[in-house]
Amino acid sequence: MRDSNTYLYRAMPNTNFCVDVFLKNDIKRGENYKRHWHEQLQLYYFVEGKAILECGHNRFEVSCGNVAVVNSNELHYLESLSDDLEFYVIRIDPTFLFSNQVDLLQTKYFAPLAQNHIAFQNLIENDAQIVDYVTKTIQEYFTKETGYELAIKGSIYQLIVLLMRRYVGKILTKNEFEERARTLKRYEDVFQAIENNYVEKISLKELADSVNISTYHFCRTFKQMTGKTTTEYINGVRLEKAVCFLEQTNLNITEIAQKCGFDSVNYFSRLFRKHYNTSATKFRRTHTGQFST
Missing domain, CATH: 2.60.120.10 (Jelly Rolls)
Incomplete structure (x- = not known):
């Protein structure tokens, strides 16, 4: 990683x-x-x-x-x-x-x-x-x-x-520039927490508490900074991890979904297709040709 x-x-x-x-x-x-x-x-x-x-x-x-x-x-x-x-x-x-x-x-x-x-x-x-x-x-x-x-x-x-x-x-x-720089530095621990804990259920309140602001203000600032809701960003990180598992392991799709923090394989499959414009199975076949589900 x-x-x-x-x-x-x-x-x-x-x-x-x-x-x-x-x-x-x-x-x-x-x-x-x-x-x-x-x-x-x-x-x-x-x-x-x-x-x-x-x-x-x-x-x-x-x-x-x-x-x-x-x-x-x-x-x-x-x-x-x-x-x-x-x-x-x-x-x-x-x-x-x-x-x-x-x-x-x-x-x-x-x-x-x-x-x-x-x-x-x-x-x-x-x-x-x-x-x-x-x-x-x-x-x-x-x-x-x-x-x-x-x-x-x-x-x-x-x-x-x-x-x-x-x-x-x-x-x-x-003032706008200084605020943008402060916000990026302030959210360093948030990005790292998501990276380290993507397998687990991630609480918005805990993320907001880590930077000492309300959940509402946290979500608003996060989207202004990344262009994504916190959920969209977390799912994006999980999908990135899924790609690594698809390319580098012989785990089946259900196992990969679970290892990447998705409770539902159907939800994982819908998100994967939306993000990569193909199914996880076809993605694996195209990119490795080694493993099948």
Whole structure:
């Protein structure tokens, strides 16, 4: 099992250059990036396959040619819909854009970005200019010809301009941003409790008590943050575990449903079909070919 902590810190390979680019091609159909968040701004550029991406309360399908923006301090999750999924990740520390001298650009644009007061729309489709600058950034990063750092910085400046002109989803006030960051940190124990106890009956009241708020306020805040009700989120975690059992064990469907916290195999089967658009039995046959029910 992967680390259940939803906060992710990953150091830059080069501490003197606050941009990192890498290719992800190891997430097969039904597998996922766990829900997590971080301070850095990220761009995903999809070159093969399809996936479901959730950013905050937004959920959408992404495919070849799409660019996705993951804002700082935004809870996100990706699930592969194909075995050939490939996408580049561009990680940007907003301080990368800063100069040593405070000027109008820094005050008007880069400081709000670094302080996460500007949130961009997540899905970008059919935008040739965005794709052009993304691919230039990737190419420069891997070829590393003389002056590649300048070329990357120039491309990212152009990307920021286009994002600001076309894809600003919301401009957060300082209080709104601080509240969002506090909420994510406050709910760390909630996400871990769900991850650790998905087999058991999970009480909404106990989850709410763990963050010292009423059940009503807890459910409202949870949905604002994840885009899902608490029950939907818990069932999503259980279905993720079910996929692992289907692929890696010879347990039958009833046994898997029970091991993943479902009291009813019929309820499990309905949810699985709704989420994956196929039955659990067909999913196992397609993805392993080893076990039958």
